[in-house]
Amino acid sequence: MTQITTNIKSIRDIMRKDAGVDGDAQRISQMVWMLFLKIFADKEEEWGLTVEDYQSPIPERLKWDSWASDDEGLTGDSLMEFINNDLFPTLKDLNVQSPQATIIRSVFEDTYNYMKNGTLFRQVINIINKIDFNNSNDRHVFNDLYETILKELQSAGSSGEYYTPRAVTQFMVDMVNPQLGETILDMASGTGGFLTCSIEHVRKQVNTPQEREVLQKSIRGIEKKPLPHLLCTTNLMLHGFDLPAVKRDNLLTMPYSDWGKKDRVDVILMNPPFGGTEEDGTENNFPQKFRTKETADLFLALIIKLLKDGGRCAVVLPDGTLFGEGVKTRLKEELLTKCNLHTIVRLPNGVFNPYTGIKTNLLFFEKGTPTKEVWYFEHPYPEGKNSYTKTNPVDIKEFDLEKSWWYNRVENEYAWKISIDDIRKNGFNLDYKNPETGIENKKLDTKAILEKLDNSIKKGGEIMNLLKQGF
Structure with missing residues (x-):
């Protein structure tokens, strides 16, 4: 110690x-x-x-x-x-x-x-x-200790507030790859994980005082609650950030129609609170087709609005967003029409343990061109592990599997792709399972079910006959 x-x-x-x-x-x-x-x-x-x-x-x-x-x-x-x-x-x-x-x-x-x-x-x-x-040594040790302090806050399961594991944050930032001069936004910045990770990522490109100033002006965070805001501000100062970068606010309370070109950003990285609901009336700030009290859905609508053409996003969303209907269907249609949803990384159960068992996904997309196909990657547990715990969380090295595949994509036991035509036919349901697991992605009609049942019965009879012959 x-x-x-x-x-x-x-x-x-x-x-x-x-x-x-x-x-x-x-x-x-x-x-x-x-x-x-x-x-x-x-x-x-x-x-x-x-x-x-x-x-x-x-x-x-x-x-x-x-x-x-x-x-x-x-x-x-x-x-x-x-x-x-x-x-x-x-x-x-x-x-x-x-x-x-x-x-x-x-x-x-x-x-x-x-x-x-x-x-x-x-x-x-x-x-x-x-x-x-x-003292650089004290500061380095305290940064690690600060992460421990933040984890103590990860007990807000009922309100949908889950502080993103450091490995997940790092992977998302690595894949989005923000560049010096690009504006980077997190609209639910919590304690600042995405912002500090982005700062460290872009800082490698900084060589002059002028470039340092460019970086300082490019980071934008929004947090509506006092304690996470305090933690986030302190976290940024520990990472050498001298300018105010995080506002106490809730962008969902501002009219959707008021956001213009001047408000758009290059990069959005965030984990919106999911499972939570907004105050009565908040949904009225959004167009009728997107009106809901569910926080994550409203943030997804706002993300699409606030990205520049060519802007990139990585966002954490629950399984419910992928298969949900109604407003969720209309949101997914908007996303797939206005953005290229090129990758969905499906995380296994327990990544956010012990704070929630909700299954989560990492969605990566770029605004400006419609989606033609969606690649899926099922993140496996490391060998010898069948869950994550508070003391044994997901590790950044595990994402080397995705990183080695990312720029040279082929279908394999972890990766598969679905065309936009199939997604449209399926009512914009994005909940496609890994075909290698044997889980069916489409609903079977009655005839198909009977055929499968008949084949099973025949195979069962053949096995029984073989067993009888052995006695």
Whole structure:
């Protein structure tokens, strides 16, 4: 166990003693806003050396170094009075005159201090002070630890919020292959997995300060809930992102007809909440043919709308989208008409375990040309494994199978293709199973069923006769 891991465990243990912190979500929110302020303080130290005439948006008395860095500084009731009556009110109403001020205000607008015991609060501060976020080793270890913190939030099964496994995120970004200068959007960014993965992918193409600025301006995230937004903003800062990239918003509440060419993007990568429903009236922002309260369906309609011609998307969707009827059928017709849905990767059960057993699919498409055929790839379990667990999740190396096939496609035991004509005849049902598994893709008529039954009976009789001959 690393020293940072030990420190975070100690913070958890201290917070559990505080009567104001009720449950894991509050504990994580409390921990992350405090870490955010320490990270911001360390980043300001860096900006002071690298950014000409840098001016901090935080009043001097509220800077971390002014009230938190001294181990024997403010504590007890005095500390809590400062936090609740000065720090939070000021940061929530911070005058937005710089990108850094925008980040701080957006973080604290819907963030709360849950701790009540100033002595315990001081103990947490003193542990946080042991971490130097300008130290590359500390930052690297904390990035890994941060992933662990995020996984603790993966318990929202009933609301359809499943934080995407890192391997799945990485594979989707690798295959979409965003380029420097392309705008990249995640409309349900959660804790920032797709955004940070895209940043690391594109950063390999950055060689100058000007190109770094291009990258910073190309990332766009939307998250409607306060805690994931806080986590996402902190995650981006840990990945060296200095500009505000994630807005607190819900794009589904904006009229579909208001989105124009200026709003379109090059790349969309996302895992929309599925199984969840939107507030009454949200569906009225969409054309009649797409109206539904199901979140994933509304996001699919908006994805198609917001992609530029030639724009690319990879999105996680449940099996229900593939075989669903009604609005889902009309959405699939829209998708196949306006986009080239070139690949569906069918993931096995348990990829999102232990948070949901819902079967999921990765859809890859490009806007601008209609679909002629859809390739399917059934992702197999690795040898010796028949499920995934919290401690043994899907691994990025498993996707080497898809990657080796991706640019040289042939039908094999994992891959098959279906023509658009067959899909149209099947009522835009995209739920085609792997023919190698022996599962039928089409409904059999009565005559076919009787023929299969008759053949089975004949084979059964032949086997019985052979058995009798052996006695």
